[in-house]
Amino acid sequence: GNSVTQMEGPVTLSEEAFLTINCTYTATGYPSLFWYVQYPGEGLQLLLKATKADDKGSNKGFEATYRKETTSFHLEKGSVQVSDSAVYFCALRGSNAGGTSYGKLTFGQGTILTVHP
Amino acid sequence: KAGVTQTPRYLIKTRGQQVTLSCSPISGHRSVSWYQQTPGQGLQFLFEYFSETQRNKGNFPGRFSGRQFSNSRSEMNVSTLELGDSALYLCASSRQSPSGEQYFGPGTRLTVT
Numbered sequence: 001g002n003s004v005t006q007m008e009g010p011v012t013l014s015e016e017a018f019l020t021i022n023c024t025y026t027a028t029g030y031p032s033l034f035w036y037v038q039y040p041g042e043g044l045q046l047l048l049k050a051t052k053a054d055d056k057g058s059n060k061g062f063e064a065t066y067r068k069e070t071t072s073f074h075l076e077k078g079s080v081q082v083s084d085s086a087v088y089f090c091a092l093r094g095s096n097a098g099g100t101s102y103g104k105l106t107f108g109q110g111t112i113l114t115v116h117p
Numbered sequence: 118k119a120g121v122t123q124t125p126r127y128l129i130k131t132r133g134q135q136v137t138l139s140c141s142p143i144s145g146h147r148s149v150s151w152y153q154q155t156p157g158q159g160l161q162f163l164f165e166y167f168s169e170t171q172r173n174k175g176n177f178p179g180r181f182s183g184r185q186f187s188n189s190r191s192e193m194n195v196s197t198l199e200l201g202d203s204a205l206y207l208c209a210s211s212r213q214s215p216s217g218e219q220y221f222g223p224g225t226r227l228t229v230t
Contacts, residue, residue, distance in 0.1 A: 034218065043121075043207055043221040089160065093219075103150050103165030103173045103211070105219060110159060 002027045006090050006108035013080055013115050021075040021111045023064075023090035031092040033057075033066050033073040034105070038087045047075075047088070080115045087112050119144065121210050121222035129228045135196040138225045142189050142210030148172075149191040150219060151183060154205040163206075166191055167213065195227075203229045 007022040025031065032051045036044040048057030053068035062077045073090060090108040122141045130136050142149050150173075151163040162175040166185035183193040189210075195202055205226050209219035 032218075036221075043223045044209075046218055046220065049218050103148055103167070104162045104175070105150070105152070105160075105209075106162070107160040 002031065002092055002094055002106045004090050004092055004106055004108040006088075006111050009110075010112035010114060013113070015082055015115055015117050016079045017115075019075070019077040019080045019084075019113070021088055021090075021113070023073045023075065023108060025071050025073065025090075025092050027071075027092055027094060027106075030095045032095060033064070034091045034093070035062070035064055035073070035075050036089045036091060036107075038089065038110075040086075044089065080113075082115050082117055085113055085115045121208055121220055123206075123208050123222040123225050125225060126223065127226045127228075129230060130198050131230055132198055132200060134198050135194065136198060136227060137192055137194045138206055138208075138227075140191045140193075140208030140210075140222060142191070142208075143220055146210035146212055146220075147189050148211045148213060149185055149189065150209045150211070151191070151193050152207045152209065153177075154207060154224070155203075160207075163193065198229045200229050203227060 003026045005024050034049045035047040037047045038044050048059045050057040050066035056065045064073050064075045087110045089110050091105045124139045148167045150165040152160050154160050164183050165173040169185045180196045185191045205224045207224045209221045211219045
């Protein structure tokens with residue numbers, strides 16, 4: 001079955017530091033890949049996505065590239081802010097060659113990011 | 118455009134009781150999925166509904182059930198509650214599209230005592 005593995009956290013950084021959160025996956029077919037962010041007491045917000053190999057998703061300064069050869073989708077940001085403190089989830093959604101998307105999202109365990117001023 | 122709404126936001130129930138949670142998807146979205154989030158198990162898929170039909174189901178006991186109405190609103194029910202059912206229950210909606218991004222509601226926090 002499908003699975004997602006995220007780097008273990010928590011991650012603590014100073015403001016303006018560079019961020020990398022590693023994510024690797026195992027899946028059959030042609031999965032779509034996502035990063036979601038969860039702020040305290042809230043649901044998940046879609047941060048970015050990539051639907052095929054070599055696609056780069058980006059949003060709010062965050063980027064991730066869909067690497068099929070290494071089955072990875074690492075999240076990066078060049079300069080973090082205190083407001084980026086949250087839990088980040090890598091996820092995949094399975095798909096067959098015809099592009100039919102299956103409803104189940106498989107999540108990684110989440111990485112807690114804390115950014116200090 | 119209104120986001121996904123879930124009611125109630127918080128619930129406290131006693132072991133053995135049953136509970137019903139409600140989810141209203143984003144307008145135009147016909148697919149609704151439910152997830153359970155706990156500190157120990159993380160985010161786990163419960164089930165997905167599309168056009169009033171359950172299309173996919175996760176590995177949960179039969180005490181967990183759901184349904185979807187013709188207006189795409191969905192409910193999930195948990196019968197004979199156990200302490201381990203305490204969790205944040207998240208609903209997500211999506212369009213029927215290859216990219217399949219899902220948009221989540223704020224969740225219902227269920228506490229079983």
